[in-house]
Amino acid sequence: MNERLPSRWLLTAMLVPVATLVADELVVESTLVQPVPDDSGNSSALVEFVVPSSGDPVVTTGVRLSLRLEHPWVGDLRVTLRPPDGSTELVMLDRPGLVPAGFPGPFGCGGDDLDVVFDDSASASAQDTCSLVASPVLAGPLRPLQALQSLSGIDPEGSWSLTVTDLQPGDSGQLIGASLLVEFEIDCDQDGLPDECTCPGDLDGDRVVGGADLSGLLSQWNGTGEADLDANGVVDGADLAILISAWGSCR
Amino acid sequence: MSCTITLAILPCLLQVHDVVPKDVNAPPGDITAGHVVLPGPEQSATSSVTALLPAREIDRFVPGSGKSAVVLIAKDPELWDFSIGAGSQPLASSERLLDLSGMTQSASARALRLLEPSDGLTSMPIQAKAPDEELAGWLLVADGCEDVRLTTHFGTRHHAPGRPVVLHARMEGAHSARGTMVLGSPSGDSFEHPLHPDGAGGLIGVFSPDEAGDWTVRSIVESVDHRGVGRVRTTQQLLRSLPESAAPSGSVTASQQTDGRIEFRVPLAVLPASDLAAPRRVALAFEVWATDASGRQVPVCWVSRIHELPAEGGAQHASLRADPRWFSLAGADPKSIELRELRIHDTRGFVLLAHEPRPDCIPVGSFELPSPPSAVVPSMHAGAAPERIAGASRASSMRAGSPDGGHVLLLSHGYCTDQFPFRTNDFSGDFVLYEEYGQNLSNDEFALRFESLGRSHKSMGIVGHSQAGHAATHLYTFYWSALDWATGPRKIQGVGVPWLGTALAGNAAVLGEVFGIGCGEVYDLTYDGSTSWLSFIPSWVRQETWYWTTSFEDGWFYDYCQIVTDLLLSDPDDGTVEQYAGQLAGANNEGHKTGWCHTRLMRDPPQCRDAERNVLMNQEAAR
Numbered sequence: 033m034n035e036r037l038p039s040r041w042l043l044t045a046m047l048v049p050v051a052t053l054v055a056d057e058l059v060v061e062s063t064l065v066q067p068v069p070d071d072s073g074n075s076s077a078l079v080e081f082v083v084p085s086s087g088d089p090v091v092t093t094g095v096r097l098s099l100r101l102e103h104p105w106v107g108d109l110r111v112t113l114r115p116p117d118g119s120t121e122l123v124m125l126d127r128p129g130l131v132p133a134g135f136p137g138p139f140g141c142g143g144d145d146l147d148v149v150f151d152d153s154a155s156a157s158a159q160d161t162c163s164l165v166a167s168p169v170l171a172g173p174l175r176p177l178q179a180l181q182s183l184s185g186i187d188p189e190g191s192w193s194l195t196v197t198d199l200q201p202g203d204s205g206q207l208i209g210a211s212l213l214v215e216f217e218i219d220c221d222q223d224g225l226p227d228e229c230t231c232p233g234d235l236d237g238d239r240v241v242g243g244a245d246l247s248g249l250l251s252q253w254n255g256t257g258e259a260d261l262d263a264n265g266v267v268d269g270a271d272l273a274i275l276i277s278a279w280g281s282c283r
Numbered sequence: 284m285s286c287t288i289t290l291a292i293l294p295c296l297l298q299v300h301d302v303v304p305k306d307v308n309a310p311p312g313d314i315t316a317g318h319v320v321l322p323g324p325e326q327s328a329t330s331s332v333t334a335l336l337p338a339r340e341i342d343r344f345v346p347g348s349g350k351s352a353v354v355l356i357a358k359d360p361e362l363w364d365f366s367i368g369a370g371s372q373p374l375a376s377s378e379r380l381l382d383l384s385g386m387t388q389s390a391s392a393r394a395l396r397l398l399e400p401s402d403g404l405t406s407m408p409i410q411a412k413a414p415d416e417e418l419a420g421w422l423l424v425a426d427g428c429e430d431v432r433l434t435t436h437f438g439t440r441h442h443a444p445g446r447p448v449v450l451h452a453r454m455e456g457a458h459s460a461r462g463t464m465v466l467g468s469p470s471g472d473s474f475e476h477p478l479h480p481d482g483a484g485g486l487i488g489v490f491s492p493d494e495a496g497d498w499t500v501r502s503i504v505e506s507v508d509h510r511g512v513g514r515v516r517t518t519q520q521l522l523r524s525l526p527e528s529a530a531p532s533g534s535v536t537a538s539q540q541t542d543g544r545i546e547f548r549v550p551l552a553v554l555p556a557s558d559l560a561a562p563r564r565v566a567l568a569f570e571v572w573a574t575d576a577s578g579r580q581v582p583v584c585w586v587s588r589i590h591e592l593p594a595e596g597g598a599q600h601a602s603l604r605a606d607p608r609w610f611s612l613a614g615a616d617p618k619s620i621e622l623r624e625l626r627i628h629d630t631r632g633f634v635l636l637a638h639e640p641r642p643d644c645i646p647v648g649s650f651e652l653p654s655p656p657s658a659v660v661p662s663m664h665a666g667a668a669p670e671r672i673a674g675a676s677r678a679s680s681m682r683a684g685s686p687d688g689g690h691v692l693l694l695s696h697g698y699c700t701d702q703f704p705f706r707t708n709d710f711s712g713d714f715v716l717y718e719e720y721g722q723n724l725s726n727d728e729f730a731l732r733f734e735s736l737g738r739s740h741k742s743m744g745i746v747g748h749s750q751a752g753h754a755a756t757h758l759y760t761f762y763w764s765a766l767d768w769a770t771g772p773r774k775i776q777g778v779g780v781p782w783l784g785t786a787l788a789g790n791a792a793v794l795g796e797v798f799g800i801g802c803g804e805v806y807d808l809t810y811d812g813s814t815s816w817l818s819f820i821p822s823w824v825r826q827e828t829w830y831w832t833t834s835f836e837d838g839w840f841y842d843y844c845q846i847v848t849d850l851l852l853s854d855p856d857d858g859t860v861e862q863y864a865g866q867l868a869g870a871n872n873e874g875h876k877t878g879w880c881h882t883r884l885m886r887d888p889p890q891c892r893d894a895e896r897n898v899l900m901n902q903e904a905a906r
Contacts, residue, residue: 137768142741165662
């Protein structure tokens, strides 16, 4: 049996994103600095996170987004994350502190900067956190405005889009860095739910039943071992038939 | 640099229910320094070296070596037969006709000033004959003997209807012969009461205001100076008598909230509102004391908050909160909490409604204190900014209410003006003007105007003239607003601000009874009103405040800004604010400059037209 659950990729946006597969994590890192133009309308800071194909059918089980921004009035900002399937744009932050009257007021939270991890399990809400004295005003783990949990079940492979937009005149800033953390599990039957894959004959665990597996079986012929696919105590013709019938990529 | 001027147009009815009051905390040093201690009423006494009397009540005076003048205040004074000196040969004098529209509705002034000093012994007749005997006229007489001074004050700051008020009067430089106080009730009636010797060289009088509202109190004291010459002095004061709309009704409880703050619940007995049109707001405050590790009672902090009274009255409670770090810093045990000097003031003039020197306080539950910070941090001053205000719905798609909503400097005029005082050419960048001419607002109402204006902007610094200085500091003390978000060297800058009040407020009220008052009585600017209000302004607000005073250029003859007001104020003054009363302890005094007066139509140019100062204020302003 091939056990690879759970798995995790860590991707960090870069000027030229580079994916590195390290054990169970995929890391993309960047030193990208992008302007967040003042009251930009359609012009926003945009980061693309590219999650490469792992070769296996996988499903997203959790997402966290880290973001570092310099901006003198975080109440101007709207931050969204769009997953690769393009289906749903999730709003992480939308002019935090914005109330029609009172405090912080109709222009939102006036604090400086943001160094936050959007995380559904955080105790405080990013939208409601504001302080006159804290800097960065939004810091540490904070709940996003729309739960990242709603991304569970999608295929993480492809391009994720992070957008930071300034919606109010008067202040501008810059995006210093961002990273996306996707938790995923194998979804062999591709029903959007994690499951365990069985792939009889894949003796070397490369998710392909091929010549190497056949060689492995033959090397154990009339003996015992993992090539005893029908578990009758001996590697024989019945095991060979199982391997041949599964020939090719695992599903 | 772009320059934006926005003129503020304010709604007639200001909705104030959605403002967010601060949990005001002040360090224990503010208690020991007296910043947040209500001074005794003698500390805001009114003094005078002149007499203001109906023209029919005075027909001569004895001028001395100082500033001697007689001013006729009347409607169309130029039509009066008015002179000083012996009938056919009036004494040489300088005559001026003066506008008094800032003080009265219909009166002007005609001033006669002696050109030469006199010997202080020779009696001089005053002729003041009206063209029509029905016409009222008042004389303001300065006899130039400035060492003879009348000082009056009330015996208490607690002036509820039915509660007796004691008036103390003392004459310096002369022996008091007799005195009278003349009271003007809010409904226009007049009462006269004698003043009696108090056994200590002064005079005392008692009256009981039986009607709520503003009373005028004229004290008239006749005396004999050391040369045997009779001298008359008067003071004119305003007394605001308000029902005790809220009073403590039991023990205060203290408990720790989930966020760590210490909440004090003050039970209140609230009278139903008699006037449903206006929201009633009171300011509560008390000192927090507790026992430290050595068993000594030590001041922990001072706590205050604005509280709105429900119209229906009844049993209520007010919640005030203290940061637990004050206890940590003081090394004090919250279980030993003792409250002192619980005060409730009506925000209309900061009239004292209730005072308990040692209210009962019961600690409830357990208390867990954080580690003491190394120093006081700003978040201890006004609590954590609330995440949301009650009833406010989130409006994520809402855009700003103004075209820019940027970071601005608010320039404001003061009480009762008809022109904008600052020369806007001296200011650059984004600024807005508060313009509401002819207004008469309490400091609280004025501050809420600023709060409302601030909602159109992300952040806002304030440069204010005169009472606008009060309003700015009041806003920063009591309410969350765009002013809190302003960044830069100076949040609040004030020019010609009567921090300690002005005698003109009382005098204008007295003259207003006769001639109609210009913009209405403004109790907040009396010595009593300002002093009471100032006892709520903590050091951290004062430290964010920069101010300037000015006065007339002291020439050989024109040693005043406005001759009428000069006779009612102590020199040096700017025509409205005495230099001493323009001081704000604990704030940043940017100095005193001569050659500039409070407003236009005075001897020297108006202080807000000083380009040098304006450019500096613009440069240093937080926005």
